[in-house]
Amino acid sequence: MFGSLWLALLAPILFMPVVYFLGRSMGKRVGWVALIPLLYSSLYFMSLRGGVAENPVGEYFYWLPEIRFGLYADSLSLPIALTIAVLSAIIVIYSQPYMDHSIHEQYHRENNNAHATYYALYLAYAASMMGVALSTNLFEFYLFFELMIIPSWALINAYGSGERERIGYMYLLWSIFGAVMFVTGALSAYADTGSFEIADLALVSGSPWAGFIVVSMLLGLTVKMALFGFHIWLPFAHAEAPTPISALLSPAMIGLAAYAVVRMLLPVAGVMDSGRVLTMLWGLLTMIYGGMMVLPQNDIKRLLAYSSMSQMGYLFIGVASGTAIGVSGSMMHYVSHGLGKAALFLSAGAIMHQTGLRDIRQLGGLAAKMPVTATAFILGAMNIAGIPPTVGFASKLMVFMGAFGPGLEGNSVMLIIAVVAILSTALTVGYTMWAMRRIFYGPLPEHLQEVKEAPYMMTVPMVLLCLLSIILGLYPGIILNPLFEVVPGLLPV
Amino acid sequence: MANNLLLLVLLASFLCAPIVYILGRNIGKRVSWVTFAALLAISLVFAGLMPTVEHSVILEEYSWVAAPVELTFGLMADGLSVPIVFTYLFVFACTALFSLQYMERRLGLDDVEENNEQYARFYTFFLLYGVSVAGSMLATNLIEFYLFFEMALVFSWILVLLFGYGDRKRNSLLYFLYTHIGGGALLVGILGAYWAMGSFEIADLANISSYPGAFWIGIAMTLGLFVKIGALGFHGWMPDTYSESPAPVSAVLGATSVLLSTYSLSRLMPYFIDVLHGVSGWLMLWALGTILYAGVMAIVQTDTKRLVAYLSMSQMNYCVLGVFTFIDYGVLGAISYSISHGLAIALLFLVSGALLYRTGTRDMTKMGGLAEKLPIVILATMAGFLTIGGVPPAVGFKSKFLLLSGAFVRGFESGWMELGVAILAGSLATLVTLAYEFRTVWRVYYGKLPEKLESVAGVPIMMAVALIAMSALSVIFGIWPALITNPIEVFIAHIFHH
Numbered sequence: 008m009f010g011s012l013w014l015a016l017l018a019p020i021l022f023m024p025v026v027y028f029l030g031r032s033m034g035k036r037v038g039w040v041a042l043i044p045l046l047y048s049s050l051y052f053m054s055l056r057g058g059v060a061e062n063p064v065g066e067y068f069y070w071l072p073e074i075r076f077g078l079y080a081d082s083l084s085l086p087i088a089l090t091i092a093v094l095s096a097i098i099v100i101y102s103q104p105y106m107d108h109s110i111h112e113q114y115h116r117e118n119n120n121a122h123a124t125y126y127a128l129y130l131a132y133a134a135s136m137m138g139v140a141l142s143t144n145l146f147e148f149y150l151f152f153e154l155m156i157i158p159s160w161a162l163i164n165a166y167g168s169g170e171r172e173r174i175g176y177m178y179l180l181w182s183i184f185g186a187v188m189f190v191t192g193a194l195s196a197y198a199d200t201g202s203f204e205i206a207d208l209a210l211v212s213g214s215p216w217a218g219f220i221v222v223s224m225l226l227g228l229t230v231k232m233a234l235f236g237f238h239i240w241l242p243f244a245h246a247e248a249p250t251p252i253s254a255l256l257s258p259a260m261i262g263l264a265a266y267a268v269v270r271m272l273l274p275v276a277g278v279m280d281s282g283r284v285l286t287m288l289w290g291l292l293t294m295i296y297g298g299m300m301v302l303p304q305n306d307i308k309r310l311l312a313y314s315s316m317s318q319m320g321y322l323f324i325g326v327a328s329g330t331a332i333g334v335s336g337s338m339m340h341y342v343s344h345g346l347g348k349a350a351l352f353l354s355a356g357a358i359m360h361q362t363g364l365r366d367i368r369q370l371g372g373l374a375a376k377m378p379v380t381a382t383a384f385i386l387g388a389m390n391i392a393g394i395p396p397t398v399g400f401a402s403k404l405m406v407f408m409g410a411f412g413p414g415l416e417g418n419s420v421m422l423i424i425a426v427v428a429i430l431s432t433a434l435t436v437g438y439t440m441w442a443m444r445r446i447f448y449g450p451l452p453e454h455l456q457e458v459k460e461a462p463y464m465m466t467v468p469m470v471l472l473c474l475l476s477i478i479l480g481l482y483p484g485i486i487l488n489p490l491f492e493v494v495p496g497l498l499p500v
Numbered sequence: 501m502a503n504n505l506l507l508l509v510l511l512a513s514f515l516c517a518p519i520v521y522i523l524g525r526n527i528g529k530r531v532s533w534v535t536f537a538a539l540l541a542i543s544l545v546f547a548g549l550m551p552t553v554e555h556s557v558i559l560e561e562y563s564w565v566a567a568p569v570e571l572t573f574g575l576m577a578d579g580l581s582v583p584i585v586f587t588y589l590f591v592f593a594c595t596a597l598f599s600l601q602y603m604e605r606r607l608g609l610d611d612v613e614e615n616n617e618q619y620a621r622f623y624t625f626f627l628l629y630g631v632s633v634a635g636s637m638l639a640t641n642l643i644e645f646y647l648f649f650e651m652a653l654v655f656s657w658i659l660v661l662l663f664g665y666g667d668r669k670r671n672s673l674l675y676f677l678y679t680h681i682g683g684g685a686l687l688v689g690i691l692g693a694y695w696a697m698g699s700f701e702i703a704d705l706a707n708i709s710s711y712p713g714a715f716w717i718g719i720a721m722t723l724g725l726f727v728k729i730g731a732l733g734f735h736g737w738m739p740d741t742y743s744e745s746p747a748p749v750s751a752v753l754g755a756t757s758v759l760l761s762t763y764s765l766s767r768l769m770p771y772f773i774d775v776l777h778g779v780s781g782w783l784m785l786w787a788l789g790t791i792l793y794a795g796v797m798a799i800v801q802t803d804t805k806r807l808v809a810y811l812s813m814s815q816m817n818y819c820v821l822g823v824f825t826f827i828d829y830g831v832l833g834a835i836s837y838s839i840s841h842g843l844a845i846a847l848l849f850l851v852s853g854a855l856l857y858r859t860g861t862r863d864m865t866k867m868g869g870l871a872e873k874l875p876i877v878i879l880a881t882m883a884g885f886l887t888i889g890g891v892p893p894a895v896g897f898k899s900k901f902l903l904l905s906g907a908f909v910r911g912f913e914s915g916w917m918e919l920g921v922a923i924l925a926g927s928l929a930t931l932v933t934l935a936y937e938f939r940t941v942w943r944v945y946y947g948k949l950p951e952k953l954e955s956v957a958g959v960p961i962m963m964a965v966a967l968i969a970m971s972a973l974s975v976i977f978g979i980w981p982a983l984i985t986n987p988i989e990v991f992i993a994h995i996f997h998h
Contacts, residue, residue, distance in 0.1 A: 070982075071902075072989070120875075146901060154892045160938075164946060165871075172946045176938055183934045187927040194904055194926060198912035216912075 008054035012066045012078040015051040015092075016137050018044035019130035026130060030123025035110075038103040041126040045096035045133060052080070052089040059085050060489035065143065074203055077143035082489030083338060083497075087140040087266050090345045091259050093475070095133035098349065101468040102129070102251040104461075105356055109166065109249060125166060132158040132255065139263050145193040145203045148267070152189070156182040159248075159256060166249040174243045181230060181240040189227025192220045205271055212276040212499065221278040224271065231264040232319045235293040242300075245312035250356030253308060257315040258348040262341040265322040269334055269497060276499035279329060286327035287410070287424050291431075294320025298434035302441075307355045307365045310442055311348065317435065318344050318391055324428055325406035331495040333409015338490060339483070340402035346476040347390025347399055353469045354384040357461035358446065367442065372451030376458045381447045383469035388439035390476050393432060398479035401487070403432065505545075506560050506575040506638060513542050513631045517624050524620025529604055535623045536596040539630060543589030546582055553582045553987045561640070571700060574640030579987035579994075580835065581637045584763050587839045587984075588637070590973065591755045591846045592630040596623070598850050598966035599748035602857055606663060606746045622663060626752070629655035633756050637763050641700040642690040645764075649686070652756065653679050659749045666744045678737035682727025689720035705771040718772035722765075722783065729761040729820060730813040732790040742809035743862075747853020750805065751846035754812050758845065762819040762838035766831055770995040773826050780824040781918045784907070787821040788921045788929070790814065795932035799939065804852040804862045807940060812845045814933070815888050821925060822903040827913075828996040830906020835988050836899035836981070840974065844887035844896065847970045851881050854959045854967065855944070864940065869949030873956045876964045878945045883971035885937040887978075890930065895977035898985070 022044040030037035055064060063081035070076045080088065102125070110121045135158070138151030156179065164175035197203050199220065200210045211217045226237075233241035241261075245253050272279055279286065297317030304310040322344070325337030357380045358373065359365050374381040386397060393403030410425040460466065479485065516538045524531035552558065557578040564573035577585075603622060607614035629652055636648030653676070661672035694700055696711040708714045723734075730738040738757075742750050769776065776783075794814035801807040819841070822834025854877050856862055859870075871878045883894060890900030904926045911919030959967070977984055 071985070149901070150892045150897060153897070157886070157891060164942075172942045176942055179938050180931070180935060183931055187930045190901075190904070190930075191923050191927050194908035194922070195912070197905055198908040 008051055010047070010051045012064060012080060012141060015048040016078060016134060016141065018047050019134040023127045023130050027123045027127040030126055031119050034117065034119040035103050035107045035122045037122060037126055038099055041130055042096060042099050044130065045092060045099055048137065049089065049092040049096050052085060052092055055080055055085060056089070056485075060492055067143070070146075074146055075144060076147045078141040079143045080141060081493050083270065083493045084140050084266075086338070086342055086486050086490065087263070088137045090342050091133065091136045091140060094255060094259055094345055094349050095129075095136075097468045097471050098251045098254050098353070099126070099129065101254075101353055101356070101465050102126075104464045105251055105360055106166070106249065108360055109168075113166070121166075125162070128158040128162050129252075132162065132252075136255075136259055136263060140266060143205055145196065145205060145208075148205065149186070149190055149193060153186055155260065156186065159252065159260070162252045163244060163248045166252070167247045168249075169247045171247055174247045178240050178244040181237070185227045185230025185237070187227070188230065189224050192222070192224030192227065195223070196220045208271050209274040209276070209499070217275055217278050221272050221275050225268065225279075228264040228267050229323075232261050232323060233316050234289055234319060234323060235296050238293070238297070238316050241316055242309055242312045245315060246306060246309040250308070250352055250359065253311070254349040254352035254356070257312065257352060258341075258345040261315065261319060262322060262344060265319070265326050265337055265341060268326050269338065269494070273326070273329065273334065274497050274499060279327070280499070283327060283329060284418075284420055284424075287324055287421065290320045290324035290327055291424050291428055292320070293317070293323065294428060295431050295434070298431060298438060301438040305367050307358065307367055307370075307442075307446070308352070310367070310438075311351050311355060314351075314391065314435070314438065315344075315348055318348070321403065321406055321428075324424075325409050328409040328412055329498060330409040330412035331491070331498060332405050333412060334498070335487065335490045335494045336402050336405025336407075336409050338494070339486060340399070340406055342479065342486060343390055343397065343399040343402045343476060346472050346479070347387045347397065350383045350387030350390070350469055350472040350476070353465070353472070354380045354387065357465050357469070360465065361458050361461055362455060367445050369452065370446045370455070371449040372447070373455065373458065374447035375451065376455065377460045379466040379469065380461055383466075383473055384447065385443060386473040386476065388443060392436045392439050394436070396480045397476045398483060399476070400480060401483040504560055506558065506577060507562065509542055509545055510575065510631070510635060510638070513538060513627070513634075517628050517631075520627055521620045521624040524623055525616050528616040529600060529619045531619055531623050532596055532600045532603075535627050536593055538627065539589055539593035539596055542631075542634070543586055543593055546577075546586035546589065549577055549582050550586065550983070550987055553577060553579050554990055559640070564644075569694075569700070571641060571643060573644060575638045576640045577638060579989070579991035580763065580766060583839060583984040583987050584759050584835070585634050585637050587842055587973075588755060588759050589630060589634060591842060591970065592626075592752055594966040594970050595748045595751045595846060595850065596626065597969075598751075598853070598963050599626075600962050601960045602747055602853055602963070603663075605857060612663070622659070625655050625658050625662075626748075629659065629752065629756075633760055636760065640702055642693065642702060643700045645702070646683070646687060646690055649760070650683055652760070653683060656749075656753060656756070660741060660745050660753075663746050663749060664744050665746070668744060671740045671744045675737045675741040678727055678734070682724045682734070684724070685720050685727070686724030689717050689724060692717040692720060702767065705768065708771050709774040714772065715775045718769070718776045719779075721768055722776075725761045725764050726820075728757055729816050730757065730790070730794075731786060731817065731820065732793050735790070735794070735813055738813050739806055739809045742812065742849075743803060743805035747805075747849055747856065750808075751849035751853075754808075754845040754849055755842040758812070758816045758819060758838050759842040761816070762823065762834060765820065765823045766835050769823055770826075770831070776824075777826060780826055781914055781921070783824040784821050784910075784918060784921045787817040787824070788925055790817040791821070791925065791929045792932065795929060795936065798936040799932070802864050804855055804864055804944070805849070807864070807936070808845065808848045808852055811848070811888065811936065812841075814929075815841050815845070818900065818903060818925070821921070822906060825906040825910040827906040827910045828992050829902045830910060831995070832985065832988055832992045833899050833901070833903025833906055835991075836985055837896065837903050839984055840887050840894070840896040840899050840977070843970055843974050843977075844884040844894075847880055847884040847967065847974070848888075850963070850967060850970070851877055851884065854963050857963070858956050858959060859953055864943045866950060867944045867953065868947040869945070870953065870956065871945040873949070873953070874945075874958060876967060877959060878941070880967035880971050881941065881945070883974050885941065887974045889934050889937055891934075893978045894974050895981060895984075896974075897978065898981045
């Protein structure tokens with residue numbers, strides 16, 4: 008297909024001014040214009056899918072005489088970038104009715120400027136996430152990593168709900184805190200190896216600084232993943248961001264940190280493996296704490312936010328296991344969590360849009376009134392709980408197989424961690440099903456008698472997400488087979 | 501190209517001063533257009549020189565004094581001076597454009613009379629200030645450098661004295677004394693260098709480390725420049741002078757401080773690498789102390805201009821830190837960061853001026869929700885903040901990252917103290933920076949719009965144009981940093997890899 012990786016990455020950014028200026032006169036319909044570059048990126052990444060397993064694509068240029076910027080698509084980074092592109096393209100359609108409604112509520116009038124700014128920021132946000140996935144250079148990675156923070160902050164700050172300014176500020180400070188921890192490690196790695204290339208990071212293995220470098224980069228990335236202790240910002244930011252943005256923030260952005268751990272830190276021999284008990288425990292703690300915190304939530308978005316935190320625990324356990332199958336499972340779970348959690352957020356948004364309510368105690372019996380939304384919620388829930396035929400089944404199974412790997416080698420602590428992790432998956436099933444029951448079943452309250460199904464532009468994106476997760480659930484090999492060829496190569500021997 | 505281009509440009513711009521004065525007495529405030537045109541024209545000349553200095557150095561020498569010492573009046577444009585002079589003059593030009601309506605308001609206050617004479621004086625001294633600074637950045641010998649350096653001080657002092665707010669006599673005296681004492685220390689260093697090697701030529705400093713006393717000469721020059729850059733302990737003049745000057749003056753003062761001192765440090769200090777390497781770690785630590793102290797002070801300010809003053813003091817010291825890493829990336833980062841910072845700080849001072857112009861207050865606790873009312877101002881604020889915070893897509897990102905890379909390399913080479921400085925500068929200081937920046941954005945532009953400000957109108961068109969031009973340059977440099985870094989790299993390659 009026509010194009011290049013750089014074009015696919017930069018297309019959304021090049022469209023920013025177009026979208027902004029058109030949006031000032033077109034209003035909400037400019038969402039269709041914003042769809043063009045995202046669709047292009049998705050199609051371009053899709054067209055590469057067949058070939059990257061044998062021939063990874065890399066495009067490079069020198070930014071400074073000794074610093075080379077590049078984009079690299081192999082069968083590890085491509086599924087991630089593709090997920091981001093597809094999610095952004097689908098969610099941009101959904102944004103139109105949703106943002107129209109919420110901008111109306113905020114300003115009490117037509118506000119084309121607000122639409123124009125929203126879609127321009129949205130494009131910047133999507134492009135920066137793809138950039139993080141494809142970067143080959145620490146300098147470049149950090150550039151996109153920081154770039155990701157600004158539009159998401161602005162989107163929360165200007166379009167969020169509740170105390171959006173305070174929450175936006177908190178989100179920003181935590182994100183920057185993570186970014187500076189990361190950059191401390193990255194610059195130390197440069198000082199140690201003399202190279203900013205991500206592929207050269209493995210060279211720090213054996214250096215006395217390897218521990219410091221890996222730990223500080225890891226801590227930086229885990230802030231983004233909101234692992235236990237670094238999670239304070241997550242329930243606020245994800246609950247109060249505008250819903251389409253929550254649907255991107257939650258699965259697509261925070262999971263990127265797990266990808267970065269795989270790409271950058273696992274290849275460094277001798278650090279992640281020596282701290283395996285600690286990191287796996289950390290993942291387990293996050294998983295259980297997040298899961299427990301879901302149960303008492305009555306706010307539908309806060310509930311989903313905690314469930315994201317819990318899912319990050321799964322992602323992290325798979326990565327921390329350091330086994331090929333566990334790591335591949337985690338990367339696969341990035342995709343399934345992306346599809347599943349986005350579907351959940353979109354259906355939560357549809358409920359808020361149609362009923363004006365987000366308190367679960369005031370909801371009930373909506374399955375009859377909003378069948379498509381209810382189906383999307385069920386499938387999304389099945390996906391993150393790992394129930395077939397959704398893709399979540401394959402990914403979660405692999406994460407657990409990976410977690411058992413080190414356990415079966417005779418380390419009893421690991422074995423216990425793996426068993427507890429598997430048992431705690433009941434928690435996921437439990438909280439999603441319980442939320443289902445409270446929202447969609449039981450008696451329909453008086454005030455919801457008149458509720459109708461959400462408009463097509465909201466239901467079609469949900470259906471697309473569910474279809475994708477079922478297709479991938481039936482043929483997980485589309486992603487898994489090529490993934491499996493790359494991941495073992497990244498693990499130190 | 502004329503082989504005495506630099507001299508012609510410099511002379512022509514000095515000659516503009518009497519023209520501006522005489523015209524100003526007749527046409528009043530409209531003379532700002534003449535000033536703007538003159539400054540823009542000179543800055544464009546330097547923009548045009550940018551490709552030339554990527555491969556060669558432009559050097560002009562004229563005999564100046566024959567006895568008792570032989571002095572040449574030289575002008576040199578190389579990869580270091582051209583990008584800095586261009587940015588500097590561009591900032592001056594934009595500020596002149598901005599000042600049109602602002603000075604009208606300023607001169608309308610009770611303590612000064614508004615008449616054509618005042619406009620004539622303002623723009624004459626404004627122009628002279630700009631040209632003197634440019635002169636000191638082109639000088640090839642230390643006496644010439646010092647001469648222009650002091651001229652710049654005098655002209656800026658007059659601007660603060662005549663047009664400042666509040667207790668302007670006290671503030672300008674404070675400014676003059678501090679900077680003059682700093683200049684004195686610089687002069688001690690210069691005379692020491694002459695006494696040691698018998699020459700005032702900057703190029704002759706190349707052998708300085710073989711002379712006795714080189715260490716103290718380097719220290720004297722450093723301390724002199726530290727006053728200009730507001731290093732902790734030498735910063736007494738800075739908050740008052742910056743916050744009590746009219747916004748256009750604060751803007752150019754801010755840009756001068758950072759650009760002139762970073763230029764001077766990067767021009768002079770590499771000659772002292774051998775002798776100063778031992779103490780440079782402590783100088784880095786000093787810079788870090790200033791960054792953190794001023795950063796924390798910035799968080800607690802409620803006055804917009806004092807906030808920008810502390811912010812400027814904090815960020816300028818990144819340049820000091822970068823230069824004293826004595827690592828190629830560190831110095832490259834420091835020079836390009838000074839360019840980013842010079843643009844951004846002027847932009848932010850103009851922003852605070854625009855806010856004052858429209859809301860009538862500098863107190864942030866009385867502001868809020870202005871994003872809707874002043875969209876161009878918030879864009880300019882964000883451009884300035886992102887540049888200073890080192891956040892892409894502004895130019896600050898690349899420069900700060902390079903600077904910190906240099907600091908980390910230095911840390912790994914030298915030991916715990918330097919490494920600690922690098923780590924804290926990269927982490928804690930960055931966090932502090934973004935904390936006060938985004939707190940300000942929140943307080944001024946978001947939240948509830950106070951009733952008093954319901955009727956705020958957008959900024960006047962010329963102010964908007966000036967703000968947009970400077971923000972645009974910052975983003976353009978951010979997207980194509982090679983525009984400025986290519987010439988600077990030539991200079992860096994020259995000092996570090998002979």
